[in-house]
Amino acid sequence: MATKQVKFPDDFVWGAATASYQIEGAWDVDGKGLSIWDTFAHAPGKIKDGSTGDIACNHYFKWREDVSLMKKIGLHGYRFSIAWARILPDGLGKVNQDGLDFYDRLVDWLLDHDIDPYVTLYHWDLPQALQDKGGWVNRDTVQAFVDYAGIIADRLGDRVRHWITLNEPWVAAVLGYGLGEHAPGHKNLGEAIQVGHNLLLAHGLAVPVLRERSEPEAEVGISLSLSLGTPADDSSAAREATNRHDLFMNRWFLHPLFKGSYPEEMEPILGMMQLKREPEDAAVIAAPIDFLGVNYYIRHLVKDGDEFPPVNLQFVKNPEAKYTDMDWEVYPQGIRELLLEVSKEYKPTKIYITENGAAFADTLEEDRVHDTERVEYLRGYLAEVGKVIEQGVPVKGYFYWSLMDNFEWAWGYTKRFGLVYVDYDTQKRIVKDSGLLYKEIIALNSVE
Template sequence: MFSIHRQDFGTDFTFGVATAAFQIEGGQRDGRGPSIWDSFSRTPGNVHNGDTGAEACNHYELWPQDLDLIRDGGFDAYRFSFAWPRLIPGGTGAVNQAGLDFYDRLIDGMLERGIKPYATLYHWDLPSPLQDKGGWMNRDIANWFADYAVLIAQKFGDRLEATATINEPWCVAFLSHFLGIHAPGYRDLRAAARAMHHVLFAHGTAIDALRANGAKNLGIVLNLEKSEPASDSEEDKQAANVGDAIFNRWYLGGVLKGEYPTELTGPLAAYLPDGYEEDMAVVSRPLDWLGINYYTRGLYKSAPDQPVFPIAQVKGDLEKTDIGWEIYPQGLTDLLVRVSRDYTKLPLYVTENGMAEVEGDSDPRRAKYYEDHLKAVLSAREQGADVRGYFAWSLLDNYEWAEGYNKRFGLVHVDYQTQQRTPKSSYRAFQGMLHNSR
């Protein structure tokens, strides 16, 4: 059980759980089109054990029991994502009625259970036909994404508590187009630079489209790290500054201030889209809230031999999760305070936070992780950060992208052979804190 209480957060604080469509839905039928993760995962060497999301947690059929788990855990809200290829199989054009029907059932099921729907338009499953046209490297994606946003607003907007455009644009752009670790798997500087801008430009066009069609309570979800130097040397401090620019300030500055860090615009000048500066007013459209996903810190050292970005990440000496990420609750406090002090007075939500752990239905380390990070949120609030909610990642063990089914983040254990759900002790800790004081 947690030593903290729901009342410590005030009466209006939102507690929720988060998932993503490709990671849990399965159901690759009923008119759903192909996504970049379907082909990426089926390409040998890209994903642990060659795992795919074809079945995942079969949330497509088992969603009623998953929503029951959210309700019975005492959670207020469910952060889920729409699957673009399930709704518009070609990315543009014809709409799949079966996809509309599925999300109608899912959203209505939340409302029937008293769960607030927090939706994300894009959590990495780009329709493959759009990748054929260049995907996030093509400026036209801003129009494709805006049209998709119109559909969401018109069909579901009146039932959504909040809507985010993009989940983790650093992953969409840099991780997937420069490091090549996620779909579409590019390792190309020009591809990365264009994706880094277009993903934020598309965010802005989607905000315009959503607002024009009556959608309310709009935001974006950024993944942030606490970027720190590996030593006290000036070289390592500068390396941490560049790492911070790549991971944090490109997206914070672009979305909230309409400016990119000069540490990056210089090295990327030859690769960024011509005239990108003219898009910055769209990139920085006013928002109603900001989501922050936090897992760990980045520890940097100078690496002069590296091209473009003369930095390297090193492993720290803190306790680590099963995926190798350091456990660093102080980093969450520091980031929340920094964002509220230096970037925006918007309400902040911790939209993802959690850890991979090897366990069955007993996960005491995860329960401690959550408690320590909830305390970090309280500390940030005491220092003036306007944090309004916290979403645990994740409700279920699921398809963990390039890690396949090898890493488990869930509050609820999933037997992938039988699809049996078994709440873990971390779920019971939340339930004990939340259920009796909703």
């Protein structure tokens, strides 16, 4: 069979992404305060393998080596997050200069290696001191975030040209406060609804602050976890359940950001959950953004069911599909279908794929990792991204998740997503076959 070369625009940004708690380690070093993930991971029974992010990939001490790996792969951009508790140990008040210095050095080192920093301000690691005051359920945390954003922009805004306010507020709200699978481990859907709103409000208030305190060409956006839903059968019940899936997984956050209100069908749920909001919140949340970050991993086959009440869905498996180690279906065209839907409905002027990737059970063999499934995954998904650009969707960059294997939240170290293999005992890094393929794709600016 003949292969087709899918080419990308000349200015397309090729990158990889990480998050502070997942890679940095140094959890109590140089004045850093506790985060909710420090607390959660140290609580017995919360993490699948009983591990923590105390050391993780030791990136806090190995950052120069890690930037060298990025350069070796040929990355144009590196998306990383800042640990709020490293900057403000109590979440507000006194600034920890050692924490700021770390990110200051990292940004300079990236720029010295011609790698553009894409900075995420919040990737789920809320300072524990703020959680002790109610966390994201407490509206005061919104202003604390805005103040924190200003501190970071004051220090880095002369060099950082790409800001992401929040990573996946749906996950932070639902898994953290609704289902209890992530920190802080609460199981209260009413809290999750309130947290979702307060996160959106924090984003909206931070956007102008980041713009005012950065260089004029800086851009500000947000990264949302979006998933495609497909009816599991031809029944009207499955179609209606798929619409509810889109409402719950995607439109809950997209709609207020781009259309200035929650979806009409969401209002009964917000009322039932007694969402507290002010009349002016909607306009604040809808502050114009320069780009939408899309984190895409999953296509769900949906039917009516009893999961996620009161949305009431059930996910079924595709017997003909391959699945990753996370039990996520490998369905490359899903990324194109989702991007076409989002582009048509919400018309973002610029999109970055800020996360996409796959966990597989990698095996180290004589300093090589032959991750053929990830190689195939990368080719398939990137080909679909190339096609959707040809269809007119303004995708300007792609950040593979993740640069390296790391602490995978509630799964601990049992899932490997990286382009780079990490031996957690020795902290040795080895670029996998997928990383070598990615290097080739970047160099050619095309994929077969």
